[in-house]
Amino acid sequence: MLRLGRVDYVNVFPIYHAFETGAVPLVAETVRGVPAVLNQKFMAGELDITPISAFAYASQPETGWVLPDVSISANGRVASISLFSRKPIEELDGEMIAVTTSSATSVALLQILLQKHYGLRCSLLPMAPNLTAMLQAAPAALLIGDDALREGEHWGFGAIKRQARQQGVPGDGQATQVGDEEQPLWIVDLGEVWKAMTGLPMVFALWAIRRDFSHRETTAIDQVAEAFRQARLWSTAHQKEVIAAAKNQYDFSLPVLEDYFTTIRYDLDGVYRQAAERFFQLSAEIGLLPAPVPLKVWGEGRA
Numbered sequence: 001m002l003r004l005g006r007v008d009y010v011n012v013f014p015i016y017h018a019f020e021t022g023a024v025p026l027v028a029e030t031v032r033g034v035p036a037v038l039n040q041k042f043m044a045g046e047l048d049i050t051p052i053s054a055f056a057y058a059s060q061p062e063t064g065w066v067l068p069d070v071s072i073s074a075n076g077r078v079a080s081i082s083l084f085s086r087k088p089i090e091e092l093d094g095e096m097i098a099v100t101t102s103s104a105t106s107v108a109l110l111q112i113l114l115q116k117h118y119g120l121r122c123s124l125l126p127m128a129p130n131l132t133a134m135l136q137a138a139p140a141a142l143l144i145g146d147d148a149l150r151e152g153e154h155w156g157f158g159a160i161k162r163q164a165r166q167q168g169v170p171g172d173g174q175a176t177q178v179g180d181e182e183q184p185l186w187i188v189d190l191g192e193v194w195k196a197m198t199g200l201p202m203v204f205a206l207w208a209i210r211r212d213f214s215h216r217e218t219t220a221i222d223q224v225a226e227a228f229r230q231a232r233l234w235s236t237a238h239q240k241e242v243i244a245a246a247k248n249q250y251d252f253s254l255p256v257l258e259d260y261f262t263t264i265r266y267d268l269d270g271v272y273r274q275a276a277e278r279f280f281q282l283s284a285e286i287g288l289l290p291a292p293v294p295l296k297v298w299g300e301g302r303a
């Protein structure tokens with residue numbers, strides 16, 4: 001049976017809910033994990049198809065293909081990839097930044113933004129995603145996924161950003177100051193900063209197909225690609241139902257889920273592919289990848 005990964009965050013709930021309810025049929029053994037765990041399991045051959053960090057794909061592009069019409073992306077603000085800093089971002093030069101061990105893409109993205117956008121040199125300290133412990137160890141911390149969403153809500157950042165969105169004010173990548181005067185906290189959404197720097201959406205994750213699986217299971221992969229296409233369509237057409245189901249399974253409020261599920265994008269068409277390749281190119285420019293890599297999309301250019 002197909003061994004399919006699932007990011008253990010609410011970000012992929014709309015897609016996998018379509019499979020789990022049977023609205024879109026897909027026979028698979030689903031394995032949950034945070035992105036770093038899925039990346040590692042995929043590389044070790046324990047998963048056939050899985051969302052992996054875009055950066056992990058680019059680090060080992062020979063491992064396989066990517067599904068054509070699905071990604072975890074955002075066109076500007078993402079709401080779940082944030083830097084939390086005890087100092088204004090511009091004052092972090094020479095400092096240490098604690099980074100979640102759950103991520104690969106966002107840690108690379110942070111390094112690109114620090115160097116190319118802010119002109120800062122910082123060292124990174126990988127840590128488990130616990131904001132209190134991270135901010136005891138370093139003046140700033142990077143969180144992703146549910147951890148970032150939850151802390152964003154806790155500090156009022158989520159509410160401020162949702163209000164701005166409702167008023168039609170686009171995010172410009174500037175930090176928002178929260179906390180009190182004695183212990184201020186600056187929070188910045190890395191999707192917004194990337195968009196301000198490049199003008200592009202940001203592709204955080206891709207669904208990778210292992211090369212050995214692709215040799216055995218060509219028809220199955222075509223079916224999986226189609227199932228993901230259908231799941232995206234289904235979840236868009238059943239948004240209310242999807243949000244209500246997520247509300248039952250996660251401790252996020254309705255406004256948070258409504259906002260998040262219309263902020264996270266699953267696109268992988270023209271501009272998103274261009275965006276992924278721009279991210280790989282900048283990763284290579286700052287020495288995180290040996291060379292920029294093209295996206296190898298299943299069903300396109302294959303023999």
Ligand SMILES: C=C(O[C@@H]1C=C(C(=O)O)C=C[C@H]1O)C(=O)O
Pocket residue numbers: 007009011035051052053054072073078080081102103104105106107144145146204205
């Ligand atoms: C938008 C997100 O996308 C993700 C970020 C990833 C990363 O930083 O490596 C990997 C998979 C996705 O879960 C998120 O987790 O918040």
